[in-house]
Amino acid sequence: MIRQTLTSLSSIAEIDADMIIDVRAPSEFAHDHVPGAVNLPVLSDAERVEVGTIYSQQSPFLARKVGAAMVAANAARHLRGPLADLLGDWQPLVYCWRGGQRSGSFATILDQVGWRVHLIEGGYRSYRKTVSQMLYDTPLAHRLMIVDGHTGTGKTALLHHLRDQGAQILDLENLAGHRGSLFGAQKDGQPSQKMFETQLASALQILDPNKLTWVEGESSKIGARVIPPSVWARMGAAPRIEITAPIAARAAFLATAYADLTHDTETFIGLIHRLRHYHAKDTILDWQGLATVGDWQSLAKQLMVEHYDPRYAKSQARAVQRPEQMALAALDHQSLSDTARQLIAEFN
Structure with missing residues (x-):
């Protein structure tokens, strides 16, 4: 089952997650990420640019199809690599830029494996908003x-x-x-x-x-x-x-x-x-x-x-x-x- 998690700092801290997974591209992760997160990108920096170019210059449908193939291939690589030895009671917390297709796709795959998956509602963008409110507005x-x-x-x-x-x-x-x-x-x-x-x-x-x-x-x-x-x-x-x-x-x-x-x-x-x-x-x-x-x-x-x-x-x-x-x-x-x-x- 995929569970949505509120984006407040306290809500994320209270989640009993075994791993926080940032599925954004490596350059996005390097710029900022949720503390303690590991980067398991479902699109590399180059792949992200390629999908974006197809979206703007050819068609959104083709971009989604090409992107889905890339996400599936990268998810398979993660499942055979860093996630290979994890047992059935493992619980990840997953997020992408805005809680959309990248994290949703990866979370669905993990859910189908049988893991209990949490998603950050609104993704990194919403998390960043809570940080800004805390340090700038409150x-x-x-x-x-x-x-x-x-x-x-x-x-x-x-x-x-x-x-x-x-x-x-x-x-x-x-x-x-x-x-x-x-x-x-x-x-x-x-x-x-x-x-x-x-x-x-x-x-x-x-x-x-x-x-x-x-x-x-x-x-x-x-x-x-x-x-x-x-x-x-x-x-x-x-x-x-x-x-x-x-x-x-x-x-x-x-x-x-x-x-x-x-x-x-x-x-x-x-x-x-x-x-x-x-x-x-x-x-x-x-x-x-x-x-x-x-x-x-x-x-x-x-x-x-x-x-x-x-x-x-x-x-x-x-x-x-x-x-x-x-x-x-x-x-x-x-x-x-x-x-x-x-x-x-x-x-x-």
Whole structure:
């Protein structure tokens, strides 16, 4: 039996599905998909273009006939491949772009096999609408506490210590695939804006709105990804804890936290070059020289004092709320763990 499932985030989460199957083409799946879904396309990207061309240039009937043959062939390939060893009690949740022919055809085949199949009503398009409503149109109900501070004060690491000790966190940088500065890119790159929003909505869905959620202070953009309005507005109204630490401790922390970049001197030098519009040529050359010889702590210190700290001070001067400060003498594992414990005791 094929069952229609409502497209709200909670309805999908409540379905006792063993697998969420996105039958759209690989490029559609790569751009955005329901969290946890696997891609079993019933039309490849090339096949989708071919069917669309036949539809517009020849006839809808011929397009449907050619498309049906392609869907049948691809469904057979999936049944002989990733679905081959599944037993009779397996339950999939299937969707396509708008809950139409692609997902309906595949769901019918799975149903005829004898599996209990669920379909997302309205497909991905309806699911995307619920994500947009949550992040763009509805005030966020979650209680947030912002962990703020200068570059190098271990905010992300502190957030993870809070999580490890039982606090709720929202790790925006992890969701955005970026550490939030010129030097913050990660090797796997960033998800699309829609995929970032999908992951963000999914993360918010499992958090208890009545329980405090800790979030790192960010600008409105993390790399190229924009924090959606509902979340950004809630962050702007949330209370803040500002972490402070000596410059030497911050420099030492950054040299370790950005070890992936310090192992690629050529890339680091290229990133420094991108700061040439903000600083004198001699300053850029000095920083590149420190990178060349591997003096990472001196480089980190100069970048903070001459580039990041002035910008942070400027942003803080515009802030409406004055954050409560917490001074740390060191930013090692034990210090951050103790700080997390103290914050939970004081605010949770």
